[in-house]
Amino acid sequence: MSLITLCIRIALAAYVVTLVALYFMQDGMLLPASIELAGPPTGHHAGYDVEPWHVNGDYAGYLVTPSGAQPRGTFMVFHGNAETAENKLPLAEIFVRDGYRVVVVEYPGQGSRQGKRTMLAALAASRESLGAARAQWPGRLYLVGESLGAGMAAQAIKGNEASVAGVALITPWDSLASVASTHYPIFPVRWMLHDPFDSVAALGRYDGPLVVIGAQQDTLIPITHAKRLADSHSGAHLMLLPDANHEDWFGAMNDAHWHRVLHWMQAD
Structure with a gap:
């Protein structure tokens, strides 16, 4: 066996091993273990109250309600993969x-x-x-998803289009398969994913207000994916944050930005 042949066989074996690892490890890669938290954010805060939310008797997140006022609708927040529900109170505050x-x-x-x-x-x-x-709550229902949560929100809409009054997707993908192909171009990732999580297809029958917020310095989910998602949906509003990346987009949003988002969602 020549040295070249041996090197080729080693390279092919390493390629196959990597393929297998990517297939079986994808959940751990996409959903890493939760970060350490000091404790749940339950109780009274300035202007709102936080309590655990349950579905079919099991803990499923947090419910944040304005203090002393009847809510005029419901927002649902779907967080990203390196976060937990405990991390999203600053975003929830915008809507409460x-x-x-x-x-x-x-x-x-x-x-x-x-x-x-x-x-x-x-x-x-x-x-x-x-x-x-x-x-649980009749009336207007809006969805907000960030990063992986944008993919979850888009998929949740599928089949429930008439019940969603508006949606905002932040640093989203057009499809998980498309993003994975960007990061792993030498592997057939479109065939390896357990689900392509195609947000474009999931929103195909949704004709309500859609806001897409993209961070132009995003290297994890490059801005091209947010643009493709917005371009695929007639009437979508695209907000670009020129100096923000995947992690610091929230700090780049000011009151004027949020007022525009709520207006586009028809939630102002």
Whole structure:
């Protein structure tokens, strides 16, 4: 056996081993273990109250309600993959201060929620949470998803289009398969994913207000994916944050930005 032949066989073996590892490790890569938290944010805060939210008797996230006021609708927040529901109170505050109750959805195996930490389990929980919120509170229902949560929100809408009054997707993908192909171009990742999580297809029948917020310095989910998602949906509003990346987009949003988002969502 020549040295070249040996090198080729070693390279092919390493390629196959990597393929297998990517297939079986994708849930752990996409949903890393929850970060350490000091404790749940329950109790009274300035202008709002926080309590655990349950679906079918099991903890499923947090319910944030304006103090001393009747909510004028419901926002559901779907967080990103390196976060938990405990991290999203600053985002929930944006909507609760405008008079809405906010449900911060938790995924199985994340934060304080029991269950297996997989993408498909997170998807099932997201859809179940939307159904539970619809049953619990009549009236306008809006969805907000960030990063992985944008993918979960888009998938939850599928089949529930008429019940969603508006949606905002922040640093989103057009499809998970498309993003994975960007990061792993030498592997057939479109065939390896357990689910392509195609947000474009999931929103195909949704004709309500859609806001897409993209961070132009984003290297994790490059801005091209947010643009493709917005371009695929007739009437979508695209907000670009020129100096923000995937992690600091929230700090780049000011009151004027949020007022515009709520207006586009028809929630102002």
